[in-house]
Amino acid sequence: MAEAVDYRYVGTSPVRPDGVDKVTGRAQFGADQNLPNMLHGRVLRSPHAHARIKRVDLSKALAMDGVRAAVSGADFPAVESGEIGGEGGGDVADIARNVMARDKALYHGHAVAAVAATSVEIAERALEAIEVEYEALPPVLDVLEAMAPDATLLDEQCFTKNLPEKPDKPSNVASVMTLARGDLDAGFEQADVVVEGEYRIPMAHQGYIEPHACTATVNEEGKATVWCCTQGHFEFRAMTSKILKWKISDLKFVASEIGGGFGGKTVVYLEPVAVLLSKHAGRPVKMVMSREEVFRATGPTSGSVCRVKVGAQSNGKITAAKAWLAYEAGAFAGAPVMPGAMSIFAPYEIENFLVEGHDVLVNKPKVAAYRAPGAPQAMHAFEVALDDIARQIGMDPLDLRLANAADEGTQAPYGPKFPAIGFKACIEAAKKHPNYTKPVPEGAGRGVAAGFWFNIGMQSSAEVRINEDGTVIVMEGSPDIGGSRASMGLMAAETLGVPYEQIKTYVGDTESTGFCNVTGGSRTTFATGLAVVQACEDIIAQCKSRAAATWGMDDDQVEWQDGQAIPAPGVNADVKPLSLADVAASAPKTGGPILGRASLNAQGAGASFAVNFGDLKVDPETGAVEVLSFTGIQDAGKAIHPAYVEGQMQGGAAQGLGWALNEEYIYDANGVMENAGFLDYRVPVASDLPMIDTQIVEVPNPSHPYGVRGVGETPIVAPLAVASNAVRDATGVRINDLPLSPPRILAALSGE
Amino acid sequence: MAKVVFPDHLLVHTGGEREIEVAAANYRDLLVALEERWPGVREPLNKAAVAIDGQIYQDAFLEPIGADSEVFFMSRIEGG
Amino acid sequence: MSKMHIHTTINGDQVDFLGSPQQSLLDALRDEVGKLGTKEGCGTGDCGACSVIVDGRLVCSCLMLAAEAEGAEITTIEGIADGDGLHPLQEKFLEHAALQCGVCTPGFIVAAKALLDRDPNPDERTIRYWLAGNLCRCTGYDKIVRAVQDAAEQLAHPA
Missing domain, CATH: 3.10.20.30 (Beta-grasp domain)
Structure with missing residues (x-):
């Protein structure tokens, strides 16, 4: 059980081990791997949002000078349906067909063929020489239209899952789910006020700055090495193995530094294609996506329609809540509607509720995980409705949330009772925060909202090696996307009792370290951190044993304190303590190299709650929204490296505000995204934002030795409703849909 | 007897039963008991997460279950 | 060709x-x-x-x-680094944890260097508008702006 403890290293913010390489340009990212004799691969993408592929002819491309290989769907094996396990975007058969279309192109930009050539220019010319015969089909672009019984079908074999009886007709609704408790009608009868609304949010992209990139080389024995930017090289290896039907041992994956992912780099796009092209060409193949390809063919999160009805008494007590969610899955099943449904009411104790969720196929890119996947859309709807409740009953929005806040022992809407959680602590902190107690600036409005994410554990491995001089190498397999090497180093330093500077953390490739699931779900510091701590405990046990042997004592007569072995209290011995360096120096005589290891499937991830608020100002002439201030308050359990925890909170806030104010996938009637570039898909820039204030609340997670919960996901959730509620407060007009872009604001202000 | 609760999407496998009481010493034994009661239920349960007395396990195995334990099956969570 | x-x-x-x-x-x-x-x-x-x-x-x-x-x-x-030492901008980016994934960092440091070469004492607004051509998706810019402010301070008053 973690308690409030003064740690020596945990809770400090030293410079990260990979920092110098990242500020000097030395760090190698996905596109930075070059090999001798390397070819360049490019992908031909469907010009139709929905079409049957009648024929693909690669022969003219293959005949061109400089073209060394070309592949299309026919070159890939048929893949059976199945889960990858852990994480990674759903059914592997769907991922395979997303990587390379077979009989049907399901969105504009869907990969249809690929070539490898001696230069990028030749590869691009070769794409033009590939002949594809399409039979264009009407695209299905609107989630509600897609659900209609007579809608055009994306997949004639898709029968809605989880219905009480198996349906006899296929549908674009891939699955439905419900969560319910109590008596909804009775709950609404007890309500003094009822608020009802429909809230729509279009697709949005993770917007990592580094495009997907990989370099693959296959040797004459059929063994492949793949360098790529990924949130999980072990899962990329597993997906590539299943998509190509290669043995896992024939695939080595090396994770480069990763230029952002936010969930979008948990699933393969290029890697199986590059391996196959390299196999055909007998040469290394490098593939790098353009920014346009990133937008058109990778990762957005679901667009959504959420309908919410909530009833409350005049004292603020919520008596009933109902939600109906429809999420766009894109071209293949797997919208994060289940976590959306499980999270929408999670911060609150509500006796009577019903959530119905729908996972809906549309002719848009297959969605990928995006920071707290599914939660922002649903929670936006409910947090906006709660804001309207607070207005109607004249209650402070924080007090309304406090009156209903979940706490230890509250039965979560998704089943279990919460262990210790920090939601109330976050609300109390918000109420006292100077940014909240100060008046709202003239002409601005203030918005308040709650955020939540479950957090996850999953599998991790770590190895700790003691060098001959007592310095320490920590080897683990979680790609470092935001400073996790530093967190691992801090936890190792704390556990071993040696200075942080004496420890170096490495992220190993799939052959140099044990299996780790993806860096995602806010699991790395929690789960891989747990593995590092346990590997350090393994080291300590070995060091104590070696010290005991050196001193002629039993193992239990030795303790480990401040980085050295000492006789246990009460043991009468005139011996000098043995430091880690001492034990390392004598290792050849006491059993050889000192190597600790741990592998685990971490259970007991602790939920992380947040309260955010901000002051926003609307320009009535232009409809532009200015963020004057923004404050994020979140329960981290324990912040191992507080500066990087703040960074997660600030970065998530910026992404959430971008999603709330500007970002959206804009489609024309043919299903072509019209803003597939950073100029038109406008993520927030430095001049759009103020400093983002943070306050870390620490209610330790009892399942982690240092109390870690995981912090990365939650920060994106609340800003959406904060923005909506602040704009409502500033203008007096409630706008249900996002983004709150200038045209939408102007239309609302003019009463349209 | 531990209280065992199933979410809506698993009710097709439990003949519509949402909540039952089962005596089992640990999670492995619980699965054996449930499979005996509803043959075929093990596979969907293996794909679910489970909360035992508030603690969520994405992959439970031998976790002990007490006589007063509350066991909730639920969807697995992923993340970005 | x-x-x-x-x-x-x-x-x-x-x-x-x-x-x-x-x-x-x-x-x-x-x-x-x-x-x-x-x-x-x-x-x-x-x-x-x-x-x-x-x-x-x-x-x-x-x-x-x-x-x-x-x-x-x-x-x-x-x-950007001088000899075997880091430039103050590089040091301050590290100290302030002004990078998470780090892929935008080279561009930010080069752009900030160009700013400080021309305006050694920029205010927050100037920094934010100058760096508006550099996208960062991880940090929300807060720590980047602070790192640039701190680097400017150090360049003006070397310890």
């Missing part, structure tokens, strides 16, 4: 390379010269990851042809 012989000075070194007429300076730096610290985030001048300083001006190297760099003096991220 025949290549052009281009003469430049990069980070103080005389560097000649062969580039094709349509090649961007970014591609030439990465593929011909091996300066991989300059990153491509968009290829359309929107993200600033490829920022370099050419004859004292901050440019997106993806928007400039390599051939236009004939005779130019170019500073890339590899040329």
Whole structure:
């Protein structure tokens, strides 16, 4: 059980081990791997949002000078349906067909063929020489239209899952789910006020700055090495193995530094294609996506329609809540509607509720995980409705949330009772925060909202090696996307009792370290951190044993304190303590190299709650929204490296505000995204934002030795409703849909 | 007897039963008991997460279950 | 297509390379010269990851042809550190945890260097507008702005 403890290293913010390489340009990212004799691969993408592929002819491309290989769907094996396990975007058969279309192109930009050539220019010319015969089909672009019984079908074999009886007709609704408790009608009868609304949010992209990139080389024995930017090289290896039907041992994956992912780099796009092209060409193949390809063919999160009805008494007590969610899955099943449904009411104790969720196929890119996947859309709807409740009953929005806040022992809407959680602590902190107690600036409005994410554990491995001089190498397999090497180093330093500077953390490739699931779900510091701590405990046990042997004592007569072995209290011995360096120096005589290891499937991830608020100002002439201030308050359990925890909170806030104010996938009637570039898909820039204030609340997670919960996901959730509620407060007009872009604001202000 | 609760999407496998009481010493034994009661239920349960007395396990195995334990099956969570 | 012989000075070194007429300076730096610290985030001048300083001006190297760099003096991220020590901007980015994934960092440091070369004492608003051409998706910019402020302070008052 973690308690409030003064740690020596945990809770400090030293410079990260990979920092110098990242500020000097030395760090190698996905596109930075070059090999001798390397070819360049490019992908031909469907010009139709929905079409049957009648024929693909690669022969003219293959005949061109400089073209060394070309592949299309026919070159890939048929893949059976199945889960990858852990994480990674759903059914592997769907991922395979997303990587390379077979009989049907399901969105504009869907990969249809690929070539490898001696230069990028030749590869691009070769794409033009590939002949594809399409039979264009009407695209299905609107989630509600897609659900209609007579809608055009994306997949004639898709029968809605989880219905009480198996349906006899296929549908674009891939699955439905419900969560319910109590008596909804009775709950609404007890309500003094009822608020009802429909809230729509279009697709949005993770917007990592580094495009997907990989370099693959296959040797004459059929063994492949793949360098790529990924949130999980072990899962990329597993997906590539299943998509190509290669043995896992024939695939080595090396994770480069990763230029952002936010969930979008948990699933393969290029890697199986590059391996196959390299196999055909007998040469290394490098593939790098353009920014346009990133937008058109990778990762957005679901667009959504959420309908919410909530009833409350005049004292603020919520008596009933109902939600109906429809999420766009894109071209293949797997919208994060289940976590959306499980999270929408999670911060609150509500006796009577019903959530119905729908996972809906549309002719848009297959969605990928995006920071707290599914939660922002649903929670936006409910947090906006709660804001309207607070207005109607004249209650402070924080007090309304406090009156209903979940706490230890509250039965979560998704089943279990919460262990210790920090939601109330976050609300109390918000109420006292100077940014909240100060008046709202003239002409601005203030918005308040709650955020939540479950957090996850999953599998991790770590190895700790003691060098001959007592310095320490920590080897683990979680790609470092935001400073996790530093967190691992801090936890190792704390556990071993040696200075942080004496420890170096490495992220190993799939052959140099044990299996780790993806860096995602806010699991790395929690789960891989747990593995590092346990590997350090393994080291300590070995060091104590070696010290005991050196001193002629039993193992239990030795303790480990401040980085050295000492006789246990009460043991009468005139011996000098043995430091880690001492034990390392004598290792050849006491059993050889000192190597600790741990592998685990971490259970007991602790939920992380947040309260955010901000002051926003609307320009009535232009409809532009200015963020004057923004404050994020979140329960981290324990912040191992507080500066990087703040960074997660600030970065998530910026992404959430971008999603709330500007970002959206804009489609024309043919299903072509019209803003597939950073100029038109406008993520927030430095001049759009103020400093983002943070306050870390620490209610330790009892399942982690240092109390870690995981912090990365939650920060994106609340800003959406904060923005909506602040704009409502500033203008007096409630706008249900996002983004709150200038045209939408102007239309609302003019009463349209 | 531990209280065992199933979410809506698993009710097709439990003949519509949402909540039952089962005596089992640990999670492995619980699965054996449930499979005996509803043959075929093990596979969907293996794909679910489970909360035992508030603690969520994405992959439970031998976790002990007490006589007063509350066991909730639920969807697995992923993340970005 | 025949290549052009281009003469430049990069980070103080005389560097000649062969580039094709349509090649961007970014591609030439990465593929011909091996300066991989300059990153491509968009290829359309929107993200600033490829920022370099050419004859004292901050440019997106993806928007400039390599051939236009004939005779130019170019500073890339590899040329920011002085000798064996980091530039104050680099030190402050590390101290302030102003990078998470780090892929935008070279561009930000080059752009911030160009700012401080011209305005040694910029206020927050100036920093934010100057860096508005550089996208960061991880940090929310807070710690980046603070790092630049702190670096300016250190450059003005070296310890």
